[in-house]
Amino acid sequence: MSYDLGVWAGDADDPQARYASIGEGPADSSLDAFYRDLTAQFPELHEDPETSPWNAAIERSGDGAVLAIQHSRAVAVTRVVLDLARKHGLTVFNPQTGEVHRPNVLDLTMCDGSRVENPDASVIEAALGRLSAKNWYAVLERGDHYVQIGQGKFAAAPRGKYALERRDGSPDRHYRTEAGSLAEVVTAFTGFAEGDSSWVEGFEWEKVDFS
Incomplete structure (x- = not known):
């Protein structure tokens, strides 16, 4: 089991449905800068299996991505994901809680x-x-x-x-x-x-x- 987060560009009227649709179609460039910043801190699993916090490879599709985080690393990694998402103007969805973190929302x-x-x-x-x-x-x-x-x-x-x-x-x-x-x-x-x-x-x- 992993602690998953969904990240995508723009907003969504139905975040749960938007999250479920990640994985359909090839990845575009919307998350490139976010992905570079994130993997600079937390390498992909295949790159550094000893220290990587991921349970699986980061799944990118269209303008979205699914991050499968080890439960023991969830708190620290989530804070970094939220910081980077704010920096790059991206939405973060937590399917465990239903929380949606939208860019530039109070x-x-x-x-x-x-x-x-x-x-x-x-x-x-x-x-x-x-x-x-x-x-x-x-x-x-x-x-x-x-x-x-x-x-x-x-x-x-x-x-x-x-x-x-x-x-x-x-x-x-x-x-x-x-x-x-x-x-x-x-x-x-x-x-x-x-x-x-x-x-x-x-x-x-x-x-x-x-x-």
């Missing part, structure tokens, strides 16, 4: 698995109000930009404070700070949603180095 995701597309300010505030020791993080993303919040030990946040992070495009533009109240977090998230970057100036940021 997407709010919580630790408890809840997800809302294009949330307004009231939805964002209500969602952040559900943060807890178990439901400890939230991410609001649009394309390759996002703001995220975490609390408690898993987020390495001091007691009574929130770990607030933002990414302004590429992974090397990832920053972290602390928010002292939920109101500050709501202001950051709603500002991001509305395209108002003035909230950034209210914090002192440190660059996060993942190397």
